[in-house]
Amino acid sequence: MSRYAAARKGYVRPMQGWWRRDPFFMRYMIREITAFAVLAYAIILVVGVVRLAQGEVAWNGWLAALRSPGAILLHVVLLVSMIEHARSWFEIMPKTMPMMIVGGERVEGSTIMRTGWAVSAVVTVVVVALAWWARS
Amino acid sequence: MKLKRSNAPVFWLLFGAGGMLSALFGTALVFLTGIATPLGLMGPNAMSYPRILAFSQNWIGKGFVFAIIMLFAWHAVHRIYHSLHDVGVPLNAFTKLICYGTALVITVVALFALLSIGF
Numbered sequence: 001m002s003r004y005a006a007a008r009k010g011y012v013r014p015m016q017g018w019w020r021r022d023p024f025f026m027r028y029m030i031r032e033i034t035a036f037a038v039l040a041y042a043i044i045l046v047v048g049v050v051r052l053a054q055g056e057v058a059w060n061g062w063l064a065a066l067r068s069p070g071a072i073l074l075h076v077v078l079l080v081s082m083i084e085h086a087r088s089w090f091e092i093m094p095k096t097m098p099m100m101i102v103g104g105e106r107v108e109g110s111t112i113m114r115t116g117w118a119v120s121a122v123v124t125v126v127v128v129a130l131a132w133w134a135r136s
Numbered sequence: 137m138k139l140k141r142s143n144a145p146v147f148w149l150l151f152g153a154g155g156m157l158s159a160l161f162g163t164a165l166v167f168l169t170g171i172a173t174p175l176g177l178m179g180p181n182a183m184s185y186p187r188i189l190a191f192s193q194n195w196i197g198k199g200f201v202f203a204i205i206m207l208f209a210w211h212a213v214h215r216i217y218h219s220l221h222d223v224g225v226p227l228n229a230f231t232k233l234i235c236y237g238t239a240l241v242i243t244v245v246a247l248f249a250l251l252s253i254g255f
Contacts, residue, residue: 015224018222029222032222035212035213035215036216038154038158039213041170042208042242043242045169045205045246046205046249049192049201049246049253059185059188066174071174072170075171079163079166079167079171082163085162086158089155090159120159123160124160124164127161127164128167128168131172135178136178136182
């Protein structure tokens with residue numbers, strides 16, 4: 001490269017830590033990071049299913065592992081991540097789904113978002129209530 | 137000229153289904169299996185061996201557990217794979233294999249374990 005080409009290239013803005021520059025990028029990054037919580041939970045569950053298939057002793061070992069303070073703490077982190085995942089999932093839904101027309105009018109993005117949040121909250125309450133009803 | 141069919145829609149569909157399922161059920165499930173039951177809030181036998189075994193032998197229960205595990209995994213790896221570029225990790229055949237391979241392994245292990253539990 002000639003001296004002139006190097007001079008023309010000029011200043012290249014570094015990309016290091018780009019997502020910390022703007023709250024919008026931060027929210028994007030947090031949303032993407034929730035995927036690790038979803039993956040971690042899938043792995044925890046698949047281990048549980050394998051232990052279940054191995055018999056009662058193995059299953060009880062998995063249950064005991066879930067009772068350890070570290071596991072509880074991890075699940076608190078997973079719970080917060082899942083809530084953020086659900087929140088952001090419906091936040092971006094108006095942008096990811098096809099345009100929705102009801103009665104000749106385009107359904108507002110905020111309506112889709114709020115409906116999603118409401119449905120998610122209702123499902124959460126119903127599932128926990130069902131488990132509570134079936135507790136032993 | 138024959139156009140090569142893209143496999144992207146399949147991954148996108150799994151991503152979308154897993155995203156929706158986890159957005160609806162993830163919070164409740166993590167709370168129930170990871171916090172409420174281990175702390176004894178749901179009673180001492182909420183996730184006892186006979187109960188969970190019966191749940192997983194029922195075809196609806198089996199299907200639910202399989203769908204949760206499989207779709208959560210495919211959703212997560214798809215999102216992680218597409219975020220790699222943003223943190224400077226190249227998207228290539230190797231990173232793709234690592235990401236989607238993880239979901240495939242989880243799916244196959246879950247399938248075999250659930251089938252070996254029986255009906």
